[in-house]
Amino acid sequence: MVSLRNRIIHLHRCRGITRRTITRMLTIDPSLSSIYNLSSSQISQQFAIPQKHAISLHQDLHNHTLQKEIERDINSYTILTVVDESYPIVLKTIKDPPLVLYTIGDVSLLEQIPALSVIGTRSPSRNALNKMNLILPTLLEKNWVIISGMAMGIDSYAHQFALRKNGKTIAVLGGGFQHIYPKQNVTLFDQLSKKGLVLSEYPPGQPPERFHFPERNRIISGLSFGTLVIEAKERSGTLITVDQALDQGREVYAIPDSPTNPEAIGCNRMIQDGAKLVIYPDDILEDWDRAKEIWINQTQDIRN
Incomplete structure (x- = not known):
């Protein structure tokens, strides 16, 4: 049957x-x-x-x-559907949750909390890695899971940073596993498959489409307690993920920078509009300490 x-x-x-x-x-x-x-x-x-x-x-x-x-x-592949017990509980709280998730790697990472999505521009400044080094090591030491989209720029930096620190990371793709995009990230995909988790709502043989990337962003933010923007231009696709995170009731964080840096104007605008300014790991950790009990209780209520 x-x-x-x-x-x-x-x-x-x-x-x-x-x-x-x-x-x-x-x-x-x-x-x-x-x-x-x-x-x-x-x-x-x-x-x-x-x-x-x-x-x-x-x-x-x-x-x-x-x-x-x-x-x-x-x-x-390990395939999760919305009716499976192993389907991520946090995704059941968002609008339009994915019905099917194809996965390669450590599926248990979907149950590990807390998780933070780390996103930003595909053409980061030279200072982007310094910004990540200021915030992420402490979170990784505390077993936070880093989630991103395996795109060029900040996404790739985030995954690579987590792997170098022996941390846990999840990549959410905009196409099937047989069509890795960008092609420069095939090696990163292999590393994530072995040491982290890669997932996609698109079948393995389906090539990425332009509309897939904003669509997959709801999964990146939906799996996370909050979204941290490292750098973003004023008109950036990153803002789509930010909007979805806000719509999902998730926290939004941004790292400020000089207004002369065009790759950071988007972050400065987000802070003007209400995103939390982040300059230390504690700016995020303090929020999680306050929200942890509520977060855990909500997921348990959904599970029951």
Whole structure:
């Protein structure tokens, strides 16, 4: 018998359907079994899907090649679905949580707290590493998990910094494991797979798309107690993660710098707008000490 989790993985790979529609299907049919017995017209009517999309969905539901690909991936990777006990509790609190997560590495890191997302510009200044060295070593010594997106610049620095300090780090990708982006980070991907955790909501064979990166940012911030911005330009994609962190009720931190540094203007603006100014590790640690009990109780309530 095909399990519910495998049906979710299958639907997640089908054309003509969105996460929101799958979530709605789960409320209508918690076993997700009835859709396999429906015609494309019935799918369209029952789930309010345009007929063109319903035809594509129906084809993929009965596509044996796709089913074999999914079976191969289930055997090759650790896959978490939103109905699994091992699915990260903190992601269940965010809007539009990922329904499926493909993972390589130490999945237990998803249960380790606290975690901090460390993000910023893809073209950092020479001083960026000094800023990280000021804040991150103390957090890593206290077993904080560093989360980022394995992009060029600050993201890569954050993962590499954690690995050098024998700390724990998680990378959230904007594409499948078979299409590492940027290509310069293939070695970093291999290191993270062995010494940390890499995850993606995109199937292993799916190449990254431009819209994937802002989409994956909700996972980076959602897994974290807070988000620390090392450097960011005034108009930076980093601000998308910041906005999502705020929307998720997470803390936002920023390191200030001279207004003559164009890679730091975004951080200075964030501080003007209410992000917490960070110059010492204690600026973050003190917040966690105050919030730890509430954070733990909330996750336990969701688990129960």
